[in-house]
Amino acid sequence: MSVIYIVLPLAMLLAAAGVGAFLWAVRKGQYDDLDTPPYRALFDDEDERTSPTNRDSRDA
């Protein structure tokens, strides 16, 4: 059972790492705008798919 003396602090360290990552994300502004990025993620795909063909048509 004495393994708990290592495992528990280790678990706490892991938790602290998670909290640290969260703090980093908040401070970097990852949570500042939650409305726009969902759309942005959708459109990036659209863009890749459509833009080359459009460029072709312009060159033609």
Next chain:
Amino acid sequence: MTQAIAQPDEGKQAPNSDAACACTHCGLPVPTGLVVAGDHEQFCCQGCSSAYEVIHSCGLDAFYRLRAQSDLPTQRSKPTDADRLASFDSTKFHELYVMTRDDGTKVVDLLLEGVHCAACVWLVEKLPRVLPGVIEARLSMREATVRVVWNTGQVELSQIAKGLSTLGYPPHPARGGGQRAVHLAQQRGMLIRLGVSGAIAGNTMLIAFALYAGLFGGMEQQFTEFFRWISAGLGVLSLAWPGRIFFRGAWAAIRTRSPHLDLPIALALGVGGAAGLVNVVLGRGEIYFDSLTVLVFLLLVGRFIQYRQQRRADDSVALLFSLTPTNCRRVVSDEQGESVDQVPIEAVQVGDLLEVRAGELIPADGVVEFGSASVIASLLTGESRPVPIGVGEGVYGGSQLSGSTIRLRVSAVGEQSRVGRLMGLVRRGIGDKPVIIALTDRIAGWFAVAVSTIAMAVFAAWSVIDLNLAVDHTVALLIIACPCALGLATPLSLAVAIGRSARKDVLIKSGAVFDRLSGPGRLLIDKTGTMTLGAMRVEAWFGDETVRPMVAEAERQATHPIARTIVEHYGDEPMGADESVAEVQVHGRGVTAQTMRGELHVGSRPYLERWGVAVPTAYRSWAMGWAEQACTPVYVAVGGEVIAALAVGDALHADTADALARLRRWGWGVTMLTGDERAVAEQVARAVGLEVDAVQAEVTPEQKLAEVKRQAGGGPVVMVGDGVNDAAALAAADVGIAVSGGAEASMVAADVYLARPGLSGLVELIADARNCRRVIRQTLALSLTYNACAIVLAAMGLVSPLVAAVLMPLSSAAVLALAMKGHRFPKSMHVKQIKQVEQAR
């Protein structure tokens, strides 16, 4: 040329009912005169055409496909004012709004008009592809603000502004940046506290599980000690870091001697934490760190929800601020003569000479020094007719100039100007309003006193038996009596109600609205656009139809809504080759012009009579019939003889009478306010079942405001309106409700925005408010009952840490469930029907 194909128009048909040809850019019908035969792309205006050009040439056609997927209304792109955008390059502008980054690139935040759907995000963020030199454009949908990063060497800010404007998003500098930064910092702080307290609560709970298991299964002393020390460490961290705000709030409440929910919370957290720490150090007694950390977390969740509600109100004021004119032309005279330069409005001072051109908003209050023109002061007075002004006369900032260019000497700027004072009123109106949370705070006041008294009594009673036992039981009592559910109940119920309303197209700015709308009070309703469709139509034409094109041509010069309606209806009909309209004079109640057939007068009966034209009985009785249906008669006279008449009116919303009847059944007193003529107002009142003495006609915005103030005192005063000229009244009322189609300013001044036409939204809102009040009372009652039971148990010494750990989340969960499920909203069946009607129109 493909001239208009003359339609067999019977006078009742809208000219653009033929929507076969839709604008490629905005989707609105293209006027017949602009249709280019054989072209695949058709445009309704120059703005749309150039927007399409840019989008197409940059290979961004996917915009149209994306927009088709999101079924949101489209907007006509507006013509741009190049001069305004040119001032974006001025040094003063850069000083005020532009930041320079370390690598030499510049950053600016611009507020965009017309951002409404997902496709906008896509298009705006493609700005670097449209304009080389723009490094990045990031749009925030909620704030309609884009952050542009660019290289000064390659592109100028005015070019960027023009680019955005061409795409259909006229930019304005986003003012109030300082306040936004404060909000952002606050929100981040809130999130950090929430995250940290959540993580600590979870981990403390895990350790508590082990301790509780040991309680029943037996555990070696050394492990118990170890667990207790770790949970003490976590608990102290939670109280000292995220939990700090409760102690700070409690201290502020003590200093200002005002009751606050933080008081009993801090008491529970402080006593619980201290007792737990002592017990851990001494190696005896109970610890409550699991309950305490969960408490901190749940309370912070409540605070976060509350914060987000308040934030919305602040945001909208910033929006109004950004939409007012941002720059103007200042005339500078020196030895070389005069020069006119664009300056931001902040740089204007009293005594400056400004030049204002036709169509622009007057930037500040002042006296005309040169030129004569007319102004439309609808923002301030609600009068949509232009008022002529000349040298020496005063004009107010915020009015729109028409006619010609004037120069004015500034007499008041910013906060001191009339529009500034109006905005100050709006801002104060939002700030002054007490929040429903005050009720909870009132409860919390006596709650803290009661709990402290009971705690002392319990301590005294148990200390007769055993001092240690007395300490333990008192601590348990204080912790379990912590009003956690109480703190969650109100913000949660309000958040749920606001969310549900938003899904029904009723947008609510602050939760306080529900409190005020739940009981009956006084309801002041604007007629135009609220009870009626707001759009005027020519309902009928009587007499000679051949004069229609001439009438339309003459009315083209006038800006009165009736004139605009006539132009809209008959403007497309071609005039005969031998006909012409010249020397048009626009007066208050009509127009006069010279035609080949003689002098043409179009206007009301008093107007014609002033020109010595009598209106025959036949026309008068015809007009009488239409007046009963709330239509305004307009007569047409040629060569001194009346030859035609038409009825222009504003039809009622189908649901108005029904909605008013229901509101009155619920005990609301309804008054109709309108700037319209008394006769028309009374017709409408009769049609919707209102008594004539409940009608106030021909009122100015100032009188509307006065009426709101006069009625204050007897229950909440609710103002419902649509126009900019209602802004002051909307802000001054206990609850201001702006209706669909209203001006931007009224949306900002109002607490509620009904995003669908008609009054059915108002009825539902009030029904929801009654419901919401019921739910809040239920949740408050539930949480107080829980606290009462818990106090009794604790006083009897029956509360162990395990019981507390089970009871506390249970009570919060019960409140949560009640708040979420308690809203039995009637299903809004009107929404679909109304949308169908709107589409058919």
